[in-house]
Amino acid sequence: MPAFRQVPGGLVCGGFTDHHVHLQLVDAAALATSVLGTVVDLGGNPAVLADLAGRAPAAQARPRIDIEFAGAFLTAPGGYPSDRAWAPAGSVREIPDADAAASAVSEMRAAGASVIKVVAHSTAGPVLSDALFATVVDIAASYGLPVVAHAEGAGEAQRAARLGARMLAHAPFSESLTESEIAQQAASVEWISTLAIHDGDTYRIAVDNVRRFHAAGGVVRYGTDMGNGPTPVGLNPREIAALREAGLDDAALLRALAPQDPADPASRLLLLPGATAESADPLLARPLAPEDLEALR
Template structure:
């Protein structure tokens, strides 16, 4: 066994083919209100993290999820009055929580806790009104006091720096609007970044994608944790495994690091099984997931 893998001997399966068992796929950035959630049932994706929706709706989906899928949720975007994603046609009013003062920050975090959220989502989007530093610090401080991580959508010049300096735990997109300095990357290495590379994909060499990949490579080299997330629901993204996201993640990670980025923890259930060998590259992992099937419980 390695990296959470369980290998079976020939004859351990009805067809006599030796197999490997691995945890299911965890998508750490989705918006379930923008997709047909039923399509996730009993597939390779076994856990999703909803990062911005009406907390009443998403709590109901978590209580009655697609078959075989665990739903974790952050609740609404926390943003300045008029800040992102205020006014976006895809965002219900209750998916956006305007926070104007430190006192309102404390109330907002208490509401996330009461709604069963696992994290506090914050939006820092240049070009729209931005949370002032004291309110950002209050959101981070209140979330941490409640035992919740802070997940930040940081877009535009200087916003990744604000998130990093402000004590955020996760960037929900690898920064794609600017190349971060080596000094900032080093300070960010305590964090987790969510990939979402494929939303920047397109013909040629899209500058946003190239910036994101460059930032991600330096972040990983500095010791940061990079994980798979698709922003499912942002445009025509597939509901389930996003193979293009894995391909792009494979430009940064391989082997055990890639498996750990895409798949759940070693003790996760349900697990997936498919013929050996253990996937090492992005193309290997995509092929392995295509042939995988669910086990009802983890054999560990």
């Protein structure tokens, strides 16, 4: 359970985490007034993201926004999103062989990546072979970097898990997983939610998969795919509502939001008015104001 401080007005915690954003597709400056304390960019130009991450603490007075990133999408030659107009310049590395995989992973690590993003989108073009996907996983692991996979298309979520991906960038939405598949996923892979980007059948499939994954003990991480359409630059109420629909209660939501450590002087501090450790609605959270600090003394 995240660390909190119970105060007369509610709970104090650190800023929340969005585990899937695209900072080059939004007005990132708007994060400064949000309740997010950490964002993880899962696909962009590594040089641009390294610059953003390096400037984030210095460009603002405390509290800061922590920026983590994967750097470029690693994909098969001609694979998604190499043909997408929205993909920022320099945000895709096409991987034809093991040498290219080693070069790309080394480049992302040198830029400061904390995770490696691999694309397995079989309905939008070619994907990495099993052997090459596993090679990327092994090379990333040698640097201590986990692999997060964009898995889309029949069987891709299971394939990514089998080949060693540690996280899925999206809760599976292409197909309803079997109970056996859900159990296998819960035992080995974390899911980043991104439920609110869907509608219709894909939304129903994704929410049902998350409901069963969560019930099976799987780790769900709050993530919105910020920049995919007109998403809020901050906490997304639709994502929170979808996670509740999938069975995550207040405590599970707070775990999924992975607040910063409130004891860290660099953390963004939030107040959840009227909350307790058992009942805390993240949508009520607001940045801790100077007058709140005076009231706590």
